[in-house]
Amino acid sequence: MLAATNRFDLARIAQFPALYGTLVGLIALIVLLLCVGKVPLAYNVRNLIVRWRTSLMMVIAFILVVGLMTMMMAFVNGMIALTANSGQPGNVVVFSGGANDEGFSNLALTEVTNVERTEGIAVNAEGQRLASKEVYVIANQDVPVGPGQKPRRAFVQVRGLEDPLITSTVHNLRLKPGGLWFSAAGVEEATSPDVPGGAYVQAVVGNGIAGELGMSSPEKRPLVVGETFFMADRLWKIVGILDSTGSTYDSEVWAKRQIVAERFGKDVYSSFVVRATEIDQAEKLAETLKDSKEVALTAMTEEQYFVNLQATSRVLLYAVLLVAVIMAVGGIFGVMNTMFAAISQRIKDIGVLRILGYARGHVLISFLLESMILALVGGIAGCFVGMLVDGWTAKSTVGSGPGAAKLVVLQFVVSQEVLAGGLVLALVMGLIGGLLPALRAMRMRVLETLR
C-alpha cells in the first residue's frame, strides 16, 4: 500500500524500494543514453518541434494517462490515510464474539460490565478506566427535496457514547475551539415550542459530516456550532466539532448513548475501545479480553482493526492499477505508431547519420531518447495536472468485507509515491513504445535508406 501523506520525505524512499528503484533506473537509463549517445540531442528536439502536431498529441495522451492515474491513486491514498490515521497505538477494540466489525457486534449492556475492569486497561488522573463504551448506528436522514421530486434520504453514522471525555481521550480527539462536549443528559431544553419533543439532542460532529449535513441546507456550507439539523424526528444541535484528524470519526455524529439507543432502538453496545497501560501491552490486553470466560468477545488492536478496513482500498488500488495498465498499453501502441512514422519520415536522415560514421547503436539510442523525452515531458505535465486534486474531498466507503463498511468523507492525497508512480508509468510507456521502432531504425542498411 502507499504512504498516505503529501509531505515530501526522502526517508520514505526506503519504504518503497521497487517503485523508487524503477524510477531511478529509468532516469539513470536516460542519463546513460545521453552520455553514451553520439547523435546530438538537439537533432531529436528539433525533429520533435518540426513534427509539433504529432508530438503535442502524444504529450497530451501522456498527460491524460498519467494525470488520470495520479488522480485515481490520490483517491485511494485518501482512503488509506483515513484508516491509517484512525487507529491509536495502545488501543484495543472489543466486539461480540465472532464479529469483526461494529455493524455485526451486539454487546448486551449487562453482560459486559466486567470488561472495563480487565487488568491491563489504563486509568486516567481521576481514576477512571480508559474504556470507551460505544453504540454505532447508521441513521436515515430525510434530504429536503423540491416540489414534485422523489423523496430522498441519506445515511448518517451516529455513535452513542457513555462519556465523551473518556472517548475523546481514548481516541485522542479534541474539539475545535468554541465547541463543548455534550452534557451528561445529552439534551438541551428548547425555548421555541416548534422544537419536536421540546428539546434539542446535543451532538458533536466530525468535520466531514458537518460539510455533508450543510450541503442539504439552503446556504450550502458546512454547519457550525450552534446550528441544528433534523434527524430521527428530532432537532440535533451541534455543540462541538471534532478537530479534523483525517480519521473515519470525521464522518460521524456523536451523541449520548441513551439518546441514540432510544431514537434508533439499539439498546446495546456495539464496541468497547480500551487503552492499554503501555502501547506494547495492547496485544496482550487483546488476548486477555479474547479469553474472557464471562462473555465471548472478539478483541484486536485498533491499528489492526483499521488495517482490516483497508480491504476496500486495496481492491480499488488494484482496479486503479489495472485501468492504468490498460490505458498505458493503449498509449504504448500510440507511441509506437508515432515513432514508426517518425522513422519512416527520416529514413534518409538515418542513412546520412550512418554515412557520417554514427554506429547502429547510436541510431538506436537517438530514437529511444526521443521517445523517452516525449514521455518524460508528458509524464511531468501529467503529474502537475494530477496534483490539482490534492486536498479535494469525496465521499466513499472503507470496509473489511460484506456488510462491514464505514461511510467516509476523504481528502485526495497526492503523495510523492503517487507522483513517482505516474512518472514510472510514463517512462515505461516511452521506453516500450520507442524500443521497437528504434530497433527497426538501428537495423536499417545504409544503401536501403538512401535508395
Next chain:
Amino acid sequence: MFQLTRLIIKNLRRNVLRTVLTALGTMVLVLAVTSVWSVLDFIDNQTADKANDFKILISDKNNAQGRLPRSYMESMRRGAARGSDDVVPDDYMTWAFYGGTLDPTKSSRENFLFLIACEPEKAPTMLDDLDQLGTADTARLNAAIEKMRKQPNGIIMGHEQLKLMNKEVGGRITVNGLTFKGLNLEFEIVDTFPKSAQRYGQTSIMNIEYLFQGIDEYDAKNKTKLASGVAPIAFEMLKVKNRQDYERLAAQIVNSPLYTSPAVRCESGGSAVSTFLASWKDIFWGMRWLLSPAILVTLSLVIANAISISVRERHQEIAVLKVLGFRPGQVMFLILGEAMLIGMVSGLISAGFTILFVNKFVGGIPIPIAWFDRFFIPQVALLWGLGIGGVTAFLGSILPAWSARGVRVADVFAKVT
C-alpha cells in the same frame, strides 16, 4: 461508393504495421471503456425503477440497520390495505438477514455466511433477474425451492460462496449467529443458484419461518427473549403494477396507525438502492465524467495521430487522386472511411473479446461495490464497441481528413522534382 470502399481497404493494407498498431490501441482502450460502462450501466439499471414491475421497500424510518417486529408482517404483506378501495400489492417478500460464522473463534471470509431469510417460493418472482433464467435453470431452481419447503433448514447457496467455504451440496453446517447473537442454527445446503444467475454467486437464502422458529425455540428454552429476535425483519418488499399504485400504497402504509413503534418508511426499490450506493456516488461520478472521457480522448488522440501521419505521408497521392478527378469531399470520405473502418472493426472485435474474456474466462469484473461483488459485460457492449470505435475515429480523423480535402495539387507538384 464501392470503388471508394475498395480504395479504403487497399490503403489500410498498404501500411499493415500502422493499421495493426492503431487497431490494437483502439481494442485495448475500448476494452477499458466497455468495462467501465458495464459497471455504470448495471448500477444505473439497479437505481432505476422499472415502469412495470414496481418494487417497494418498507423499512425502519430512522435506523438504516433497524428491524421491524413480526407483528407488522401480515399487514405489510397486504400493503396495510383496510378498505376495498385500497391498493393491494401483487406480490411480496419478507426479508431478514441472518449472518454468522462457522467458527466463532476464527473470523474469516471462509467462515462467514450471510443469508437472506425470506419466503423461498417468492424468490423467482421477487429477486431480480431470476425470472430471466432458461427453462432448465428455472426447473432446477424450482426443485431446490421445493426441497426448502419440505425441509425448513434447507438453504440455497451461491456457487462462489459454496466454493469459498469449501462445502458441497448436501452438506450440513452450523452457523453461530452474529446478526442474531446467541441464535445458532443448523442448515443443509440443498442446492446452489444456477450459474447463469451470475449475480447470485455469493448470495444464499434460507426459510424465514425457520429463523422465526429458531427465535421462538431460543425464547422458550432460555425463558427470556432473544434481544435481536424481538424485531427480526429487515424490510418488506412489495410489488405493484405501476408508479401510481406505488404512490397510493406508500401513502397507505406511511399513514397507517399500525406502524408507529418503530415508524416505517416506504420507498421504491430504485430509490433504496440509490441511498445505499450514495457513498459510491463520487466514485461513479469520477468513472463517468473523468475516467471514461479521458480514455475516449486518449483513443481519439491515438487514432488522430495515426491518421494525420498517414495524411502527411500521402500528400502526393492525394494530389494524384485529385488530378484523376476525385472531389475534395471524396478525398475526405476516403480518409474518414479509413479511420472509421479501423475504429469500428477493432471496437467491435474488442467488445466481443471483452464479453467473452470477462464473462466466461474471468467470471466478471471483481469489484465489490455495496452488495454487488462482480460485474458482467452486457451483450449491448457490442454496440458500444462499434459506437466508441466509430465515433472516436471520426472525431480523431476529422481534422486530418479536412486537411487532406484541402491539399492543393499545384502546391504538391511544385515541390516534386
